[in-house]
Amino acid sequence: MTDRPDVLILTRNLPPLIGGMERLVWHIVEGLYPEWHTHVIGPRGCREYLPPEVDSREVPIQPLWRFLLHIKLAALHQAFRLRPKLVIAGSGLTAPFAWLAARLVGARCMVYLHGLDVEARHPIYRLAWRPFFRHFDHVLVNSRFTRQLAVAAGVARSRISILHPGVTLPELAQANDQRTQFRNRYALGEVPLMLYVGRITARKGLADFIRWSLPNIIASVPAAKLVVIGDVPSGALLGSTDERARIDEFLHAVGLEHCVVFLGARAHDDPELDAAYFAADVSIFPVQQRPYDNEGFGMVAIEAAAHGLPTVAFDVGGIGDAVAGGISGELISPAQFEDFARAVCTYLLNSEEDRQVLTSSARVFATKFAWPEFAVHLRNTCRDITIATGTP
Template sequence: MMFYMIFFLFIALLPCNQLQMKKNILIVTRNLPPLIGGMERLNWHIADELSHQHHISLISHQAAKATSPTNIAFFAVPLKPLPFFLISSFFRTLYCCITQPIDVLFAGSGLTAPIVVLLAKLFRKKSVIYIHGLDIGTNNKVYNLFWIPFIRHADQVIANSSPTYQLCLQKQIAQTKLSIVHPGVTYPPKAKNEVLIQSLKNKYNLNDKKVLISVGRLTERKGINEFLDHCLPKIISAHPNTVLVIIGDTPSQSLNKNLQSKEMIMATANQHGIEEHVIFTGNISQDEILSSFYYLADLHVFPVKHIPEDPEGFGMVAIEAAAHGTPTVAFATGGVIDAVQNQITGILIDQQNYESLAQAIITALSNPVLEKQECMRYASNFSWKNMGRKISNLIDP
């Protein structure tokens, strides 16, 4: 009798997450590496983190298989053309629902929501959709006519930021279904590699320079061309040793066709005679190199434009910069207001006020006042582990 009492007392004292039963979760998404972008990194980490607590199967494009998390079952479909990806994903998901024990169907973005919701209803499974700003803010008539109703009928909708949450409410998604789980970052970040940092400084001639970095795809929303046109000449006039390092490239597989190019941006730099102050590195896939750029930078600039039909869902790069102790100067638009804690991890400027944006950067370069430790403390709240735990708790409350 004493043995049983001790046993049941032990069970009662176990943390709740240890008592949760493992779920069989099928994730369906187009957004995975080697495609470049925040959504791609996010979906990889969702699959990876959930795989530590549940049984995960993943349906995505063939190229993603080589770099997918190790302890999952991967099912490949063609990446393009887009209709073929959607049709193939539907039939692959249908096959998995018939042949495997599936508890939850999870869409990594609004794109695959119809597949997940329809088949979850058919097989009486739970459907979960992770929503990004563009998933819900777009004014595309076809998408709003066919995709949004499926999102409304999901069992659970997870928004990536408070502005995305508000957009969901505007699109008449029930508040009872809605939650917010911010994307994550690698925290703690990779340790400083002083040898690599010095090597990068030598390679790109960054010694004794004020270094601004921009990290992300070259799309119209990111606003790099406008930043060069309206801000960078004024910053260079005040700090002639300033260099802008642009990490990223024009995405070749993006569904968003409002893009900018290196040629366009350099043409703008040439018009102002500042081409020697602009450096392109292209996409950086090696984490240690990207970390080193964050460490060596004085500021991360994030001049995202306010485009209602193409909103910035969150702004993971601002959290990545903060994790390395590097503050961000940005426009207060979309999910950026969740990613940057004003006057703590960065400075938020009124939308499209380029004069104030330039002046804020000039002042920050002259007199740095934001504490690196405060930046890192804020970023610690956004670790991938915390994100995975929150999503898991929503799936299996």
């Protein structure tokens, strides 16, 4: 298929880094290469995780200045070498270099924005990065919330479209076996089980949940336990936090260390993650509302729904797009930790019949976020940009 056009993707977010943004950008690459000659400039080590048909150049990600310098030089080199039809920035961080590379060779340019891409309050970023967003030919955003932020930042609404992150729908045939095996591995038996999946940062709210909600939950459901899959991020742009220390302090203060099982971070394709979703009775997503640091979407809630697991979450940022109240879980008003605890208890104490109904409704909700649907929307958008506006 030698007539396929070239697309150049610039990103810091790809495996071997672990996280929702990394998974998203990987699927952007996967979704495009069947119709585009796809070229990626990404973090060191990404090549072994990409489809073999994809051309890649690796750059160091730390320190940040070195990443920015290397990706700028690599973007310009690849742009003049390839003369791509489209240049895509995987996030706001690489937006200036994608825009510059595209304009120098007469290509179209598109950026995928997350909430933090627009909200980040670093003065240099706001002064030198954000203004580029409004000059892109098209802006993809991950939620209605992020669209509002982009419009407020000066991006024309007509150039914005929402493309929710996707999910892989697992087979349910082995769900019961995986549930039993997971619980046996960690000596959980048949206890009512909560699950937290995600990075351990202040925004994600795990420490606040443990401090303000967990004691009430254990008082109502004494046998309940919480499994935590995730860790303090080591390569995040905002640096590491002391959240794990806060969590340990809170658990010790209330004497609930025995109620929480920490399993560390897991890659998105680790079978243990699937097993954990099947083993749990409810997913908790206690993300906090924070100035200039909100959750742009909520991929964890969609992943939970794909496994038939309901999620209790605070209704902040873009999470309202990822949780359907009464269908895939419950949305709680921000900072209402007692209400959050009551909702969690309801799911922990549900009858088997109620669980089956919830499993079915959550799965139906998740189907519209399947990655194949994401890929179709992405390819259609890229095709429209390069055809409707005309290729220089």
